[in-house]
Amino acid sequence: MTVSPPRAAPAVPSVSDTAYAAWAPDLQLLLGGEAAGPLRALIETASGELLSFRPRQVNHQPAQPGGGSSTIVQYGAQVRWAGGRVASETLVMATGGRIPRRAAVVDGDGVRVGIWRWPFDPDLPGLASAVDADTVSALLATLGMGGGKVRLTVRAYRPGRRAVIEASGTHGRVFLKVVRPHRVEALHAQHRLLARHMPVPHSYGYSTDGILVLQALHGGSLRGALSGPAVPLPGASALQGLLDQLPAELAQNQMSGDHLSRANHYADVVAGCLPDERARLDELLGRYACTEVGEHPTVAVHGDFYEGQILVERGRVSGLLDVDTAGSGHRIDEWATMLAHLSVLGLLHPKARRIRRYGADMLANVETRYPTAQLRPRISAAVLGLATGPFRVQLQRWPEQTRRRIALAEQWLTYAEEKADAATASGETGDEESLIASS
Secondary structure: OOOOOOEEOOOOOOOOHHHHHOOOHHHHHHHOHHHHHHHHHHHHHOOEEEEEEEEEEEEEEOOOOOOOOEEEEEEEEEEEEOOOOEEEEEEEEEEHHHOOOOOEEEEEOOEEEEEEEOOOOOOOOOHHHHOOHHHHHHHHHHOOOOOOOEEEEEEEEEOOOEEEEEEEEOOEEEEEEEEOHHHHHHHHHHHHHHHOOOOOOOEEEEOOOOEEEEEOOOOEEHHHHHHOOOOOOOOHHHHHHHHHOOOHHHHHOOEOOOHHHHHHHHHHHHHHHOHHHHHHHHHHHHHHOOOOOOOOOOEEEOOOOOHHHEEEEOOEEEEEOOHHHOEEEOHHHHHHHHHHHHHHHHHHOOOOHHHHHHHHHHHHHHOOOOOHHHHHHHHHHHHHHHOOHHHHOOOOOHHHHHHHHHHHHHHHHHHHHHOHHHHHHHOOOOOHHHHHHOO
């Protein structure tokens, strides 16, 4: 019997041959048909047969001085196991500095590759336990939450970084956040601190292998509320009030990086997948270098403040999620993050007039507190950071979507350069909705 090679879905259908040839060797390997070799080797060691695979998530870090690039790719795969059962599996390959110390390593077309299968992530040793119902039941009992049967639902997975599992049962509903073991105790303390001051999930406890057990808050995401049926929404003043509840002691933590300082990195990542946009990105970076930065006090910040992190219920804020990044920073950068996300969301939902109105109202409010010439370049840089998203999640037409986001970043900066002074002098704010909705 002849065994057919595993089928790889075309990963780069919209990229020119010239652009593909300019990719880093590890990116070419992990997103090309050659990826079948290491993936097949992994499955065969577990007595399976790889039938097909498709990249689902890509995180590429360009080469830095003194080192090469690093990439991590998550694949959805079809595997035939012993006995004939065919199952969907999640496989991961990593290169460069993204290879975990305990990962199996193979050589793929001259590139050293670390490889593993869900849920056996070498950097997240608690993950296998977090998706085992009996082990989770025992952990909850140990934390005084009762045992009994539990139902587990995977909500998120970033290879080597974190995973989120929803656990429901007789104890109610909780979320298991799986992180690297050395981070879990500090994250537990962070949740305990913040939950005393604001609607952040309380931490019930943790396991030493990196499983944090978090309270489930009421409400749905602000993003979902914006995209769904018309319901009351919290305005900018309510979100400002949420930020004001962040405890002042967070300002003693490590400084959170701002988007303008990361713009060079964002541009390198985008150019890594779209090399033909390098000159355009360099021009944008040159314009950032001429922007007005201003002086802003260092305060407690969330660090990744956008509509997907905020829970709402009946028009009120009911929760703030993902506080891993909370620390010290500048409040103006929090608002730049929020407005950039809303602006990009307007691209994803071009008929969602509500998103555009909401973003325009928020921009008008925020610009009563921060100078346009200082806020909008930050929004532009944050949008540039989001330009890496279509490639990361492998959208079908990711090159087109990426270029639309680059154009949106350029437009935010153009408004800051050409119209800020005139708008401030005249009190005109008529461009806000067009920026949020711009394509």
